[in-house]
């Protein structure tokens with residue numbers, strides 16, 4: 001639905017909303033903790049109903065997508081009118097033709113089970129990305145910071161309320177950098193942001209690990225100066241994540257699946273993301289006990305791997321219409337061996353009919 005030129009800006013709004021939500025929740029917890037009696041946690045929990053209510057209201061006003069109108073009706077008047085409405089122009093014929101061609105292709109494969117369909121050789125690049133991207137997003141180690149930041153800050157010697165406040169500050173940094181990503185993802189491109197963010201996260205993780213290893217030892221705390229240096233480096237790391245893997249970890253999967261595997265592809269991405277969020281949250285404390293400062297080198301190692309992976313295997317998707325995305329795989333040095341010229345005949349037939 002988003003115009004290709006602004007797809008990065010609009011889709012990155014998803015992670016931005018997650019950030020705003022998490023930050024608001026932290027601030028609410030910070031405030032409700034001070035309520036006397038046993039009401040604090042109840043108020044905090046009940047307030048989760050407010051965004052849910054807004055979402056429900058919003059869903060009532062959501063327009064249909066041109067794609068779903070094409071798939072559900074035999075004539076395409078409604079889809080054309082909707083496309084004209086969302087694009088703000090009457091000149092939508094070329095895009096409509098591409099959407100119809102994609103829909104015809106998806107119908108050809110619709111009788112197959114979705115899992116069987118995405119396992120086909122020609123969808124291998126999309127399947128690899130559907131699994132690798134959310135996995136990598138989680139092994140940046142972001143949730144170690146997101147979940148345990150106050151504990152981490154206390155460990156290095158900041159006081160209780162300074163630790164809570166520092167977590168709020170990093171929340172602000174993450175949300176603001178994701179906002180920056182909304183502004184620049186369609187100009188700089190996804191790959192450049194992955195590279196910048198990756199380098200930023202790697203350098204800050206190595207420095208934090210180094211300071212913790214040398215200055216903290218197994219017990220005790222670091223001096224105030226070093227504690228604040230760690231705080232600044234965590235800010236640098238969170239900003240790196242905030243404009244790269246945070247939003248792009250959702251954006252890229254949302255733009256690479258052709259219609260016939262879009263639902264299954266997106267479901268795999270979200271499931272992999274939640275599974276690894278859970279695993280990291282459950283294993284972090286025992287990993288910290290075993291690895292100690294080495295935990296930062298552990299996640300830093302993954303950041304190195306994922307940055308290399310993006311450099312070698314992820315094609316640039318900036319401004320490419322989703323219906324034409326198969327071309328980027330066909331031109332990619334590695335994936336071109338796998339992706340055949342899908343839909344070429346159907347697309348040409350429709351072009352010639354008009």
Ligand SMILES: OC[C@H]1O[C@](O)(CO)[C@@H](O)[C@@H]1O
Nearest residue numbers: 015018142143146174246277
């Ligand atoms: O959305 C991807 C990830 O980004 C965070 O919200 C942190 O900003 C994580 O909690 C989540 O796993």
